[in-house]
Amino acid sequence: MDILSNIFLCKNEEDCEKTPYYGTMPLVLSHISALEYWLSVRRGSRSFVRVSRARSLLSSVPSRSSEKVLGPWWLARPLHVIVAGQEQRRPSSEFVCHVWSGPLPKGSVLDTQNGFCVCSPELCFLQMANSLSMVELIMLGFELCGTYDVSDGDVRECQPLTSVAKLSAFADKMHGVNGRKNALAALKQVVGGSASP
Structure with missing residues (x-):
């Protein structure tokens, strides 16, 4: 069982469609920042x-105000985030903006309920x-x-974040997205449930 199978999700479609954000929309952590986040939690x-x-x-x-809202103080800066297009990119020491024009199926972005979202x-x-x-x-x-965590330098037991099947199914449906071919090739070599690196 992976961590995300036990998380709170919307109870029905109507709840999922509600947007609980007021004022500044939360940014979406991506790439190395999303990875760092997942490995830290x-x-x-x-x-x-x-x-x-x-x-x-x-x-x-x-923006600088977005960084204060974003909150994960323990993550390395600059934070990597995804934006819709070139017009949202800004030169900044706080953020690296990646334009994401690919699909975003439901469940590909999660609200941490701490003022920011994460891929x-x-x-x-x-x-x-x-x-x-x-x-x-x-x-x-x-x-x-795997069922191991090495975030503090020691190997500790934990629940998997996902499964090979979920990673493969997700990559398989993301036609035209950069990295898809490499992801699918790598996953052919991955076995789930490994207890150590």
Whole structure:
């Protein structure tokens, strides 16, 4: 069982369609920042809500005030976030903006309920497929699907963040997205439930 199978999700479609954001829309952590986030919260209980209209969140323009709202103080700066287009990108020491024009299926963006959203482990894996070598990507697949945590330098037991089946199904349907081919190739070498690196 992976962590996300036990999270709070919308009870019905009507609840999912409601937008609980007022004022500044929360930014969406992506790429290396999303990965760092997921690896840092593997232990303990967390509650997430699936964002059904994730594309609307990408229209936010990152700013210093966004960083204060964003909140995950323990993550390395600059924070990597996804935005809808070139017009939302801003030169900044606080943010690296990645334009995401690919699809965002329901469940690919999760609201942490702490003032920011994060790409799902499945979307994050696909994003990382563009910057990691094949060996590194295979290792990441083992870590995301494994029952071990090495975030503090020691190997500790934890629940998997996702499964090989979920990663493969997600990548398979993301036609035309950069990294898809590498992700699918790497996943052929990944076995779920590994207890150590």
